[in-house]
Amino acid sequence: MTSSELWTAETAERYDAEESESGTGMGSAAVLGPTLDFLAELAGDGRALEFAIGTGRVGVPLRARGVPVAGIELSEAMAAVLRRKADADTLPVTIGDMATTRVPGDFSLVYLVYNTISNLLTQAEQVECFRNAARHLSPGGRFVIELGLPPLRRLPPGQTAVPFDVSERHLGFDTFDLVEQILVSHHFTRDGEDGRYRRENSRHRYAWPAELDLMAELAGLELEQRVADWDGTPFGQDSEKHISVWRKPE
Template sequence: MTSSDLWDNATADRYDAEEAPRSTAHFLGPTLDFLSGLAGDGRALEFAIGTGRVGVPLRERGVPVAGIELSAPMAAVLRSKIDEDRLPVVIGDMATTTVPGEFSLVYLVYNTIGNLLTQDEQVECFRNAARHLEPGGRFVVELGLPPLRLLPPTQVAVPFDVSERHLGVDTFDLVEQTLVSHHLTREDDGRYRRGATRQRYAWPAELDLMARIAGLRLERRVADWDGEPFTQDSTGHISVWRKPD
């Protein structure tokens, strides 16, 4: 069993509305450019494809896409947008579940590798990506970096969003290398909904070692989908590892 939180029907039903700003053509353009360029004429596999925020428009660009998704309710929302023949999805975890064939690209976006809450599972995720890649294929991960420099001694929480309708705070366990994102969201009727999601954060050097264990080598690391340089002040990264020919 995976350690990932399992997203339920209620979460799936509101996911697209909550992520609407990150789903526009303008916002997704650089992401789709980056991924389609790496896929080339080959097939792409998205781990944790969710409701298809990235996978569906990538398929509409002409890239054959398949997906693995742990949450059946999230996959059901995706299926309402596109049929199985055009974008097949297998229900299962991204560390062990396999799909038929080989791919020129396997990718994970929006911090989703952190849904695997143990280092062992994250290593298996890299191995699973390598299993699906054809020689010369690439594994791409988008992952934020935890703002630990903002934590003074004894403090364990950092706000990441303070707006009219939402308060978001991350709390950190520095020993277990995990964080919990706490959300307080105001609904249209004035009531507040509280939620929390867990993640395991990993540093770039740790991911590079996971890749080496899986037989992959770092090819490129940038700060964002536009290709800005990755520096010590970057708040996240897009990393590309390549399977040898």
């Protein structure tokens, strides 16, 4: 049993709209364009597998670009929203967790976007996620992860919370357990025009790039590149996230 928290039907129905409207803009063309360019180039003429494919924010348009895409998704409710966009023949989805679920065939690309590996709340499960990616990759194939870096340098002594979005409809902040490497994302979202706010939170296990590199090594993968965003900006000490690519040796 995975430690990931399960997305409910109610959350799945709101997910696409809220991601498009939030301060992150993850559903916008400006964000999706570079993401799809990056992934399509790595996939080449091969197949791509998205772990935790969700509602298909990335997988559906990547398939529309001509890349054969399959997905693994823990939440049946999220997969049901995806199914409205693409049928099972166009984009097959297997219900299961990304650490252990196996789908048929080999892939030139396995990818995890938008901090999703942090949904696995233990280091052991994250290691198994890398091993599962390696099992699916053909020789020379790549495993890609997009993951934010926890803003711990913004925490003065005694403070445990850092805001990441303060907008008219949404207030979001993270709180940190530095011992367990767990962050909790808190969301206060205004519903309608009556002034009422909906409160939600989700738990995540953050991991540093060096820790991920060790997980990759345990899975038999080698670091190929690390950049700060999908546009290829060099990764540095002030980067707020990274896109990392590991390669399965020939």
